[in-house]
Amino acid sequence: MPDRSLNADTVPAAGPHDVPKAQQAVEERLIDTVLQSFADCEDPRLGQVMQALVRHLHAFVREVRLTEEEWDKAIEFLTEVGHITDDRRQEFILLSDVLGASMQTINVNNEACGDATEATVFGPFFVDDAPRIEQGGDISGGAVGQPCWVEGTVRDTEGSPVPNARIEVWEADEDGFYDLQYTDDRVSGRAHLFSDDEGGFRFWGLTPTPYPIPHDGPVGRMLAATGRSPMRASHLHFMVTAPQLRTLVTHIFVRGDELLESDTVFGVKDSLIKDFVQQPADAPTPDGRELGDRTWARARFDIVLAPA
Numbered sequence: 001m002p003d004r005s006l007n008a009d010t011v012p013a014a015g016p017h018d019v020p021k022a023q024q025a026v027e028e029r030l031i032d033t034v035l036q037s038f039a040d041c042e043d044p045r046l047g048q049v050m051q052a053l054v055r056h057l058h059a060f061v062r063e064v065r066l067t068e069e070e071w072d073k074a075i076e077f078l079t080e081v082g083h084i085t086d087d088r089r090q091e092f093i094l095l096s097d098v099l100g101a102s103m104q105t106i107n108v109n110n111e112a113c114g115d116a117t118e119a120t121v122f123g124p125f126f127v128d129d130a131p132r133i134e135q136g137g138d139i140s141g142g143a144v145g146q147p148c149w150v151e152g153t154v155r156d157t158e159g160s161p162v163p164n165a166r167i168e169v170w171e172a173d174e175d176g177f178y179d180l181q182y183t184d185d186r187v188s189g190r191a192h193l194f195s196d197d198e199g200g201f202r203f204w205g206l207t208p209t210p211y212p213i214p215h216d217g218p219v220g221r222m223l224a225a226t227g228r229s230p231m232r233a234s235h236l237h238f239m240v241t242a243p244q245l246r247t248l249v250t251h252i253f254v255r256g257d258e259l260l261e262s263d264t265v266f267g268v269k270d271s272l273i274k275d276f277v278q279q280p281a282d283a284p285t286p287d288g289r290e291l292g293d294r295t296w297a298r299a300r301f302d303i304v305l306a307p308a
């Protein structure tokens with residue numbers, strides 16, 4: 001179990017219990033006053049959330065004995081996060097992702113339900129008008145990478161097949177970029193398809209490879225300053241929707257990838273790690289596709305959707 005307390009050797013200031021009683025009383029009086037300011041909030045949920053935020057924020061300020069210079073820096077940082085955010089780039093979500101707050105929100109809202117497939121982060125690279133492919137189609141759209149046959153089923157938690165589920169898939173190319181990150185208007189590495197009458201699906205994609213989150217902004221600088229890597233473990237994104245069932249946003253990860261333990265957005269869950277089995281160039285493909293002298297891989301992902 002990691003030690004969640006601050007390291008007294010490296011933290012210059014004391015925590016709130018090490019300050020004189022009179023000072024503690026001043027700090028606590030302020031917290032009470034701020035909490036009281038939200039006491040008459042008409043929306044009880046909003047009042048609850050704001051009061052909890054105040055309690056935790058003040059606990060943080062008091063625990064680290066935040067200096068005024070540090071407060072200035074924090075404001076400067078958040079201002080930069082705001083300035084770089086536009087309708088193509090969402091640095092606030094990225095910040096939430098690298099702090100584990102996105103993943104914790106997903107955990108809180110997607111409690112285990114039978115053997116339902118686990119959810120993970122959405123990420124910034126989904127688009128909702130990706131092309132449709134038929135069963136066995138190719139999502140790569142010309143993106144570079146090793147061809148990968150992906151197949152599986154969609155079922156509910158009773159084990160019944162879910163036909164006609166909408167399956168969105170998207171991924172980066174072998175160079176670590178999504179189509180959206182190129183300046184041309186290419187559409188590649190993404191598509192949607194529908195499960196067949198038995199809940200089955202199959203398509204050609206690319207064997208996932210590792211890539212960094214966008215790290216040329218304030219979040220990237222924070223990672224560098226704290227000695228953290230911007231790399232994500234190799235993955236293939238899925239979003240699966242079907243009537244009366246909980247929408248699943250998830251990825252599958254590549255067993256053996258050395259980044260599984262250090263995914264910078266904490267998105268890896270054991271159940272989502274799959275075998276991407278390498279195939280020699282002369283191995284016959286499942287659908288008879290000719291790949292010439294190219295090797296390929298295959299992976300299986302059986303999806304279970306929770307009730308809505």
Ligand code: BEZ
Nearest residue numbers: 097121123124125213265
């Ligand atoms: C991604 O999966 O592509 C991603 C997820 C979270 C933050 C940045 C990128």
Ligand code: FE
Nearest residue numbers: 123125235237
């Ligand atoms: Fe991704």
